[in-house]
Amino acid sequence: MLILTRRPGESLYLGDTIKLKILSVQGKQIKIGLDVPEDMTVYREEVYLKIKEQNRQALEISQQDLLAAAALWQKKEQKK
Amino acid sequence: MTRLGEREIRADSIIYFPRGLVGLEDKREFSLLPIREGDSPFLLLQCTTDPGLGLLVADPYSFLDDYDVKIENPERKVLKVENIRQLAVLVTVTIPQDKPEDTTLNLQGPIVINTEAKIGLQVPQTEAGYPTHFHPIGA
Numbered sequence: 001m002l003i004l005t006r007r008p009g010e011s012l013y014l015g016d017t018i019k020l021k022i023l024s025v026q027g028k029q030i031k032i033g034l035d036v037p038e039d040m041t042v043y044r045e046e047v048y049l050k051i052k053e054q055n056r057q058a059l060e061i062s063q064q065d066l067l068a069a070a071a072l073w074q075k076k077e078q079k080k
Numbered sequence: 081m082t083r084l085g086e087r088e089i090r091a092d093s094i095i096y097f098p099r100g101l102v103g104l105e106d107k108r109e110f111s112l113l114p115i116r117e118g119d120s121p122f123l124l125l126q127c128t129t130d131p132g133l134g135l136l137v138a139d140p141y142s143f144l145d146d147y148d149v150k151i152e153n154p155e156r157k158v159l160k161v162e163n164i165r166q167l168a169v170l171v172t173v174t175i176p177q178d179k180p181e182d183t184t185l186n187l188q189g190p191i192v193i194n195t196e197a198k199i200g201l202q203v204p205q206t207e208a209g210y211p212t213h214f215h216p217i218g219a
Contacts, residue, residue: 043206
């Protein structure tokens with residue numbers, strides 16, 4: 001991993017389209033400003049990892065459980 | 081072949097995911113297959129280039145009326161949204177092994193599809209505070 005030291009107000013460029021600016025440091029929190037291309041999405045890592053894990057879980061469902069869940073829901077619907 | 085056995089997938093039903101899915105960025109082409117005949121809210125998002133790869137997804141509005149998905153400008157651009165009515169929303173589903181009654185909907189990473197342009201994108205919800213595991217059954 002490349003490690004750089006920056007002060008508040010200083011910036012970094014990733015390639016020529018992404019600008020990352022350190023806005024302020026307060027205790028353990030660092031405020032970062034990002035200038036990124038219009039169609040670039042930026043996500044917090046913890047959210048991204050959680051969704052990745054959920055996708056994996058949605059992939060691993062056995063066919064049996066899949067049909068059982070569908071049947072269960074259908075039953076519930078009919079009861080309404 | 082699909083995870084549900086042999087199914088015919090029409091070329092015009094293929095949805096293109098320019099960014100893939102989170103953690104599956106290299107899978108770009110999917111098709112939505114009903115799990116059972118009739119009116120089930122569950123579907124299989126089947127990768128058309130990898131028969132063994134299919135995610136269980138559901139229509140969240142069958143379970144919740146007020147699920148509000150936020151789509152930012154960069155995502156609108158990828159999805160080529162012209163009109164909000166073009167969009168369909170799906171969520172992935174988790175079923176713990178042998179416990180279908182504990183099925184949960186994952187509300188933090190909805191999959192949004194432009195049904196006219198046939199473009200799909202997973203849109204992580206960062207601020208909405210939705211649970212990652214919402215219990216629709218037995219709730």
